Amino acid sequence: MSSIFPTYARFDVEIEEATGMKVTDTSGKTYIDFTSGIGVCNLGHRHPAVHEQIKLQLDKYWHVSNLYHNPIQERVAKALTSKSSGDLVFFSNSGAEANEAAIKLARKVTGKETVITFEQSFHGRTFATMAATGQNKVREGFGPMLEKFAYATYNDIESVKQLIDSNTAAIMLESIQGEGGVVPANQDFVDELIQLAKQYEVLVIIDEIQTGIGRTGKGFGYEHYGLDPDIITVAKGLGNGMPVGAMIAKEKYKESFGPGSHGSTFGGNPLAMAAAEAVIKNVFKPDFLNEVKNKGNYLMAELNKELKNIEMVKEVRGKGLMVGIECNQAVSSVVKELINQGVLILNASPNVLRLLPPLIVTYDEIDEVVGLIKQALVK
Numbered sequence: 001m002s003s004i005f006p007t008y009a010r011f012d013v014e015i016e017e018a019t020g021m022k023v024t025d026t027s028g029k030t031y032i033d034f035t036s037g038i039g040v041c042n043l044g045h046r047h048p049a050v051h052e053q054i055k056l057q058l059d060k061y062w063h064v065s066n067l068y069h070n071p072i073q074e075r076v077a078k079a080l081t082s083k084s085s086g087d088l089v090f091f092s093n094s095g096a097e098a099n100e101a102a103i104k105l106a107r108k109v110t111g112k113e114t115v116i117t118f119e120q121s122f123h124g125r126t127f128a129t130m131a132a133t134g135q136n137k138v139r140e141g142f143g144p145m146l147e148k149f150a151y152a153t154y155n156d157i158e159s160v161k162q163l164i165d166s167n168t169a170a171i172m173l174e175s176i177q178g179e180g181g182v183v184p185a186n187q188d189f190v191d192e193l194i195q196l197a198k199q200y201e202v203l204v205i206i207d208e209i210q211t212g213i214g215r216t217g218k219g220f221g222y223e224h225y226g227l228d229p230d231i232i233t234v235a236k237g238l239g240n241g242m243p244v245g246a247m248i249a250k251e252k253y254k255e256s257f258g259p260g261s262h263g264s265t266f267g268g269n270p271l272a273m274a275a276a277e278a279v280i281k282n283v284f285k286p287d288f289l290n291e292v293k294n295k296g297n298y299l300m301a302e303l304n305k306e307l308k309n310i311e312m313v314k315e316v317r318g319k320g321l322m323v324g325i326e327c328n329q330a331v332s333s334v335v336k337e338l339i340n341q342g343v344l345i346l347n348a349s350p351n352v353l354r355l356l357p358p359l360i361v362t363y364d365e366i367d368e369v370v371g372l373i374k375q376a377l378v379k
């Protein structure tokens with residue numbers, strides 16, 4: 001019997017080793033990884049540059065308190081702010097903690113209480129981020145929830161207008177809803193949302209935890225929309241598997257997060273920072289991001305072409321290498337079949353197959369997996 005709480009319904013795969021696009025299980029079977037560990041290992045498993053940078057840091061120090069200056073944190077923060085619309089960074093260990101920091105900062109800055117989020121959103125599993133998450137199944141049994149979250153309908157500006165008022169501190173959204181089924185925001189919706197936020201002096205928090213760090217073919221998903229968010233949160237892809245999260249925000253909020261106002265013992269851990277430094281250096285290269293965009297377009301085109309006569313498939317959608325295949329029924333058996341065929345793949349909401357391959361995926365690997373997906377869907 002397992003000694004671990006069964007909070008994850010695990011697949012029947014026991015991992016032994018992983019390199020690049022390949023994962024090997026303890027029986028010696030290999031899999032092509034189209035999950036990146038849920039959008040984490042964006043450079044593939046044990047990327048040499050990340051490996052090297054962690055090793056260098058391993059020989060220097062692993063932890064000192066955030067009570068001391070830490071040059072590697074400064075470098076990563078500079079890199080993140082130079083690549084985003086934010087100016088100052090708070091480092092956490094996870095996505096949920098980055099969102100916690102964002103929610104706390106928004107309340108402190110504005111002196112207001114309500115945070116508007118969206119149905120089918122996902123923002124984490126802590127009390128605040130669970131309350132922020134617009135999915136009952138995440139909140140069930142854990143009540144009472146933290147107060148003052150209100151849920152609008154994604155891509156429906158009227159639903160936001162009905163909720164926003166003088167007590168609204170922030171609107172928080174994903175640029176593409178990930179767990180909710182790979183649903184991109186519409187440009188019109190985002191434009192009107194920004195106007196509304198300005199009118200009511202409400203902060204806009206973009207949760208880039210799944211969409212950030214090159215996943216969509218741009219550094220951050222919000223760049224597709226020409227947005228200038230007040231607060232951005234990242235995690236998953238930032239450390240290529242080393243646990244790290246970050247909240248990136250405008251300089252004008254500096255006073256609200258002064259000494260003693262917020263903190264984390266491990267936040268910005270030097271080994272995680274070493275990984276993040278290598279990740280940012282490699283992912284944010286214009287040529288690399290351009291290739292992600294090209295490969296994403298190719299993947300979508302191939303899926304549209306190959307799956308167009310399959311009755312079960314309703315729609316292929318996404319941006320870059322974040323792609324969803326919406327079906328007219330639950331896809332859990334398809335996921336299992338693909339695992340049998342040696343492909344690790346995810347679902348997002350019951351009916352959507354979700355593809356999040358490492359950004360280093362090759363065109364040949366895309367062809368191979370598209371073929372296997374087609375086979376699994378007609379089976």
Ligand SMILES: *Cc1c(COP(=O)(O)O)cnc(C)c1O
Pocket residue numbers: 093094095096097099122123124125174178179207208209210235236
């Ligand atoms: C995964 C995810 C989170 C939560 O991140 P954790 O590191 O698991 O806490 C929050 N928001 C989005 C959009 C995510 O995809």
